[in-house]
Amino acid sequence: MRKSRWIYVALLLVVPGLLLTTACAKKKAPKSMEPVQSEQTTTDAGDVQTGDLDEAARQKELARNLFLNEDVYFAYDSYALDGEAQGVLKRKAEWLQTNGDAMVLIEGHCDERGTVEYNLALGDRRAASSKNFLITLGIDAVRLATVSYGEERPVDMGSNEEAWAKNRRAKFVIK
């Protein structure tokens, strides 16, 4: 064969070969590399964090972590969405648009004041408010499941205004 042809053959063999090896390296990475982010997300059961030095992938990971860790907050005894809450939900909607096949569970929570049964119902309404807002932003209802935990799963065990404010939340979990 002529020399130029050999170059083509070489490229034809080498390039896929390189790609293949990098792909393998990617698959092996979770075992040999430390995850770049080591966030604790207690409700994120069973999901493996993959650390990656690739910038695009890192951005993707940051966006995902924000989605999981940024909660929607509510006023006492309320399931209304104020300006800030709506802002948080808009960011959630953007992520959901970008990650079109993600299915989520919205958890509604309450602070410890108020009684057990009432808080179960209030948590349910908080999750429902968040879901309904996302639907108005174009997210398919089928992707949004809801559950209420009432006052049963506080994120802050304190008995003060600060702790209570942190517990009055809707939290998003990727299924």
Next chain:
Amino acid sequence: MGYLYRSRRKLAAGILFVLVWLVVQAGWAADYEIDVTNPFLNKIPLAVPLFKPMAGGEGETRLAAKGADLLAASLEFTGYFKLLNRAAFLINPDTYRIVAPGINFQNWTTVGAELLVTGGVLLQGETVTLELRLYDTVQEKLVVGKRYRGRADGYRGMVHRFCNEVIFALTGSHGIFDSRIIFVTSSKAGVKDIYRCAFDGHNPQPVVANEQLNLSPAWSSDGKWIAYTSYAKGKPDLYIKHTTEKRGHQVLKKGTSISPAWVPNRLELAASLSHTGDPEIYLLTGTGKVIRRLTENRGIDVSPSWSPDGRRFAFVSKRSGTPQIYIKDTASGESRRLTYEGKNNTQPSWSPRGDKIAYTAIEKGQINIRVIGVDGSGLRQLTINSGDNESPSWSPDGSLLVFSSTREGPSRIYVMNAFGTDQRRLLTLPGKQSEPQWSSRLGNL
């Protein structure tokens, strides 16, 4: 003229004498009857000496002491009696007589007793015979006397049967000694068990303990079923479980299925379900099938509690902006608001006497038990400055309330009289106890 005047005076004197005589008679007659409208302010002094062992022997003597202590504590639990200290008694515990006419009632009235219970215990092998007599020491007469015979392990039940007789004789309604209390206990985060105990906190036993989050237990009237909310399948579903046989039903709809309340004397229950997207109260069969919807109102509707005749129920609704208690008539379909004081009134419990509703009021950061008449009158607060007090539930005769309180720190089950007096802890388990519910009279002594 003078003659007439004298005879009129005699007549007046005569009438006066008759009136005084009638009043005095009425006073004596009322001596040992309990005024059920406000009985806890004037407790009747009651003496319960150690029961007499009839044959002697260690087992019998032990039962004699246990029995007297149990009877005294059980009657004291009702709040109607002041138990006199045995140390002050004038009788010789070895020789005193337990049956009139052998009883010297002056020994008892001298130490202030108006009522006396004597007991005699005979133990033969595994069989115990227990004789109990309630005497009015002032009138020196027997009020009620019973003899029980059965296995020794039924001894506690015998004592409690007699306690029911005592209460019936004195108030006209049956006592609560064959009732039980069901409640939630949690000793680790995320896990809540359902336990039951006797009316006095004795012998706590697990009912649902499966490492899951179990909440809001409710007994059926016949005591055979318990409904509760459980996260066993990852979300708050309603479970209906038989108390002795291994069978049950589940309500596994979308959303929250919570706050069960059995209809009195029926195998039907009300519960709050949010499968349509909004928590509303529904009527369900004992197997968990929806019969019909009971509330129609956007917003939270939760925590039903039935009137004793099962025709009306109290519930919590946020329809006016804040959680308040409403009453709905199932026949007419009309709802009216009951609570107007405070911005957060929840957990209604309708008294088995039909006239009052106890509930949890949150005001200025304090959580307390309040009672209000079904007609909206007579609002009183029963707890104050004693931690958070919530989740009230009436005893089956409407004379006592069980509730939870954090006055000692961790949440504990407490009992008080219907007027808020004699608040005391029922039992202590590791962790926190909450959400107590008092059963009907179960007739299981």
